[in-house]
Amino acid sequence: MELRDLRRGPLAALVLGAAVLAAGSMAGPSAALEASPLAAAYASPAAAARLGAAVDPRYDRTYKCDLLERLPDAPELVIFGGSRAQRFEPSVAERLTGLPAFNFAVQNSRPEDVYAMSRLLFWRAPSVKLRCVWALQATTLSDSPLHPGLLAEPRLSQFLPGYLVAAQQKVSVPTEGREMGDYDEYSARGQLLRNGYDQRLDRGWSFESILEGYLSRMVPKAAAPTAYAQTRAKTYFERTLQLYNLHDVEPVLVIMPYHPTALAAFREAGWDAKEEAFKAYLASLRGRYRFHLLDYTGLSSFHGDADAFYDGAHVTAANARRILTQAAKDAPEGFR
Numbered sequence: 001m002e003l004r005d006l007r008r009g010p011l012a013a014l015v016l017g018a019a020v021l022a023a024g025s026m027a028g029p030s031a032a033l034e035a036s037p038l039a040a041a042y043a044s045p046a047a048a049a050r051l052g053a054a055v056d057p058r059y060d061r062t063y064k065c066d067l068l069e070r071l072p073d074a075p076e077l078v079i080f081g082g083s084r085a086q087r088f089e090p091s092v093a094e095r096l097t098g099l100p101a102f103n104f105a106v107q108n109s110r111p112e113d114v115y116a117m118s119r120l121l122f123w124r125a126p127s128v129k130l131r132c133v134w135a136l137q138a139t140t141l142s143d144s145p146l147h148p149g150l151l152a153e154p155r156l157s158q159f160l161p162g163y164l165v166a167a168q169q170k171v172s173v174p175t176e177g178r179e180m181g182d183y184d185e186y187s188a189r190g191q192l193l194r195n196g197y198d199q200r201l202d203r204g205w206s207f208e209s210i211l212e213g214y215l216s217r218m219v220p221k222a223a224a225p226t227a228y229a230q231t232r233a234k235t236y237f238e239r240t241l242q243l244y245n246l247h248d249v250e251p252v253l254v255i256m257p258y259h260p261t262a263l264a265a266f267r268e269a270g271w272d273a274k275e276e277a278f279k280a281y282l283a284s285l286r287g288r289y290r291f292h293l294l295d296y297t298g299l300s301s302f303h304g305d306a307d308a309f310y311d312g313a314h315v316t317a318a319n320a321r322r323i324l325t326q327a328a329k330d331a332p333e334g335f336r
Contacts, residue, residue, distance in 0.1 A: 058180040059149025060106045061113070061156060064190050065120070068102060071189070074125030075102035077335065079190075080117065081135025082109040084256050084313055086192035087320040088133070096328040097335040099131060103190035107178065108147050110140065111236035112160060116150065118243055119159035131335055132244060133252045133327060137313075138271075138278040141233040142226070145171040148178060191317075197310040207309075214311040215265055223269035234281070241289040250290045252327055252334035253282070257296050257304055257319070262312025292331035302326035 068075075077099035079088045083106075090101035104117050114134065121130055146168045150156055157165050185194040200210060244251050255278075258266065267275075275297075282293055296302045303326065308319035315323070328335060 059147075059152060059178070060180050060184075061147070061149040062153045063180060063186065064104055064106060065153060065155045067186065067188060067190055068104075068121075068124075071102065073100060074128045075100050075121070075130070075189075076128055077101040077131045077133070078117075078121060079103045079105055079133045079135070080109065080114045081105040081254075081256070082137070082140070083107050084137065084315065085109075085135035085320075087315060087317045088135075088324060089191050089317060089320065090187070090189035091191075092321050092324050093133070096324055097131075099335060101189065103187075103192075105135065105190070105192075106147075106149070110142065110144070110146065111233050111240060112146055112164075113150050113156070115236045115240045115243070116156040116159040118240055120155060122243070122247065129247065129249065130244075131249055131252075133254060133324075133334075135254050135256050136278075137256050138274045141230045141237060141278065141281070143228040143230060143232045145173045148173055197314065207307075210311050211259065211261060214313070215262060218262070218312065219265050219269050222266040222271040222274075226274065238285065238289065241285070241291055245290050250292055250334050252292045252294065252331045254323060254327060255279070255293070255295045255297055256313070257299060257302070257315065257323075259309045259312045260299065260306055263297065265312075292334045294327055294330050296323055296326070 075090075077090075077093055077097060079085060079090070079093065079101065081088075085105035086103065088103050088105065090103055093099070093101035104121075106113060118130075118132070146164075150160075151165055151169055181196050183195055183199050184192065187193055197210075241251060257263075279295070285291070294301075296304075299306060302319075302322050304315075304319050304322055308316045308322075310316060
């Protein structure tokens, strides 16, 4: 199996890039991305030769790119999403599907992250049929400032238009709280093994107190109007679906669950409107893109356990296993 060295120029990826751009132009102006900045990025691959150790502060996107480079073979299944998907175990995914897997979930993930990661994976192993599980939530589609870790990692940012990266670098986004934590531990295939949540439990924090703190922070946000537009995020979301479809892959999209107490509090505060708009948008994509949509918002949908949460939204490995197990049953075609 061919694995391309990230320190060589990805000029061959121009063929795929041209196909994606051409398909995007057929899908309409809203789905098309300008070709010239992307081609310019391909033409100067030297920027991608930097190893993650040179990045300061430490970002999970760089760390996971480093883990990816160390794999003996290219993954055939990738798990995307934000911090809520970081406990998905590649070993469990492989046992369920037979596909070597990698967890590429990162903090505050947005469609731009997933698009760049997908382009990187396809470029590194062009002969591999790469399936994907993408963990989603209503706030996934947000034109909020791009994560500084995405902008700082040229192995990923090379797949975004130069004008977008330059514009986002001018946006003031504090790095505090966006770096990897001192206690973060990952497996060789990207699963988060341990972080600050585990530290709190070790120190005797009760789940009730953690949940109370979570709700005090998040319920006001659930009730507040959306702060950002969704134009750019939707464009990259659809570009990513299109990219997988071009490779004859139907992504498995998973709407992630909340703890029942948190879900009830969110809905009482008016979360329903955001939730319904998000699901209506996904439904509107049927016919244009091929994908499997699994709504696991409620625990009964995947036989989840209310005791297998770190807070109101972040599942433990136990619930992550249940989600993967149910996904393999509900969307077997997505893993073929």
